[in-house]
Amino acid sequence: MMTSTSGRNWDNKLFTGEWLPGHGESVPAREAATGASLAMLATASTADVAASVEIARQAQAEWAGWSFDRRAEVLRNVARLIRERTAEFNHWNIRECGSIPAKAEWEIQAVYEQAQMAAAMPMQPVGELYPSAMPGRMNYCQRLPIGVVGVIAPWNFPILLSMRSVLPALAVGNAVVLKPDLQSAVCGGLLLAEVFEAAGLPRGVFHVLPGGPQTGADLVAHPDVKMISFTGSTQVGRSIGEVCGRMLKKVALELGGNNPLVVLDDADLEVASSCGAWGAFLHQGQICMQAGRHLVQRGVAERYIGLLAERASRLVVGNPATEPVHLGPLINLRQAERVEDIVQRSVAMGARIVAGGRRQGQFFEATVLADVTPDMPAFSEEIFGPVAPVTVFDTDEEAVTLVKRSPYGLAAAVHGSAMGRASALASKLRAGMVHINDQTVNNEFHIPFGGMGASGNGGRFGGPANFEEFTQTQWVSVSHKGIQYPF
CATH class of the missing domain: 3.40.309.10 (Aldehyde Dehydrogenase; Chain A, domain 2)
Structure with missing residues (x-):
């Protein structure tokens, strides 16, 4: 039986900074345990992806230009709202994903910790000073946002495994387009859009586009998406890596394990x-x-x-x-x-x-x-x-x-x-x-996380690794007087 849709911004909608109908097919959000339809989801068409990326591209520069304390305040608001809406996130995590309550509660607490960590990122040093062999020259390297980051998240820990990329990417000044899995699109995407909207994030900086494989492929292939962060199967990760490699696009792949x-x-x-x-x-x-x-x-x-x-x-x-x-x-x-x-x-x-x-x-x-x-x-x-x-x-x-x-x-x-x-x-x-003397399922928000071999391409999430993952480095040299060369 369909649940009530009153008071929900996201029913049959995408989020592009505002709630809009999608041009893909409508699909039901289903309860894992019973198969019952819980809501109707809009999915993003190829045109929806293109429109969303263009909005994100235009919005990113303004967001990156905000002072560090203003960006930090938005992320602290996100942490607060996550905690205030814990019961709602847990409800949907249990219904959509088949999570037991204890697992859902652990996951939302981990997301809260991620948000607190991300809120501290904007105040960290953004560059390094290097010596020079050239007289009168100063060298420094600074970290710059990548631009538009595409995040493709799975269904098993849908909130945490999206937010561990979304939060640090936003913290350092990127815009983000998130494609949650359709099996977890409410708790792993649409509720997050409501949180960021209420937290004061500028319009167009964060997007949620539910969809299937084609939506993900459109996001990966879009030339204005400058980085893809993917968590999922090794088979799909290899395909994404091939596309990003041809496009010389940065990609973080967190894949399977045995x-x-x-x-x-x-x-x-x-x-x-x-x-x-x-x-x-x-x-x-x-x-x-x-x-x-x-x-x-x-x-x-x-x-x-x-x-x-x-x-x-x-x-x-x-x-x-x-x-x-x-x-x-x-x-x-x-x-x-x-x-x-x-x-x-x-x-x-x-x-x-x-x-x-x-x-x-x-x-x-x-x-x-x-x-x-x-x-x-x-x-x-x-x-x-x-x-x-x-x-x-x-x-x-x-x-x-x-x-x-x-x-x-x-x-x-x-x-x-x-x-x-x-x-x-x-x-x-x-x-x-x-x-x-512990088990394999471990995660701490401040420690770099990632795999080797068929489990990933060496990217890492967490703590200082987030700066490396979601920025690019620019070398700037400054000479106080012009340098005379031999010709």
Whole structure:
């Protein structure tokens, strides 16, 4: 049943500094758990993207010219409004994305922290002074806005994974065009537009254009979009990278992962299994940092598997909007069927289901697979579902080799009581983030975040990395007197 649309600016509208109808098709925003239609969404056509980018291009110069304290004030207002509207954001995160309340609450708090950090960015130094070999010359480098930044955000953490790019990009003087995923367009886009509008951001500096792949392709290919920040699958990221490479356009790609959690034979298994369960099953495993491969030393493997299975068996699956559950639905039926297929194919190859393994519609039980080998899909593929595949190793060197069997390099974790040993193993792993005696799903707003290999192109979000990511550097030399050259 359609919910009431009274009092909502964004019903069947795009945001280009004002609320306007889109020229693409109208599509329903659906509840992940039931498929019920919650609202109607406008989608952006190719012409809508072009118009939005032109508005953003014209508005950007004025915004960049604002004094640092005025830009900071707008971003502090954003933080305040995010906090004031927490219940509304959480409601839509639960309904659209199948988030349990605790996950939704964590996400909105993380966004608030991001906004506070972004509000501090405009007051930071904008350049550096360098010496010169030329007498009488002064050299300095200053950071300049890029211009119009296109942000393409996913559905799994739709508010955080859009705002971690939107906020710092705006803080340093860019305009932003955000394309949220249609499966999370309300909480991950349209509500944000209302916040920025109320916060006092100048008209035309921030845009929200819901749409599908074509909308994203139009944004990527537009010559006046000078940077793309994309979070999503490696397959799509490669295509975006190819287009941006041909156009010599800056691009930040935060892509998929098949993240290892390595358990050594001197690990605290109660702690390791807790971290393994959290890393594998949080938000139904629909996290790029999910603990997707549990590599366990042979002497403690059966004990770890038993503890992990006990934890999995206690997790309740259901509709997070109507009952207290640990796991909500997967985002759509296609993804649920894909997870089931990976499990079934791995079992057919010799894997053993120790806990879970059953699907009911879009709901999938927390699942532990034992006897998983590197040739099985549960080892080699990014599952993006609540499945913990366990693979046994004998030596530390074999563990490193198993980790490197995957082209991904986003996050990793190592568990062991001997810090020298655990640290030595961690230093050999090709991953952008490694956590010792913790799990793989970690994020702190002030620390650079990003992956290696098939998990990204080396871009980083967070803290000082934001200045590098969302600005360009200009060298300026100043000579107090003109220099006479030989000719």
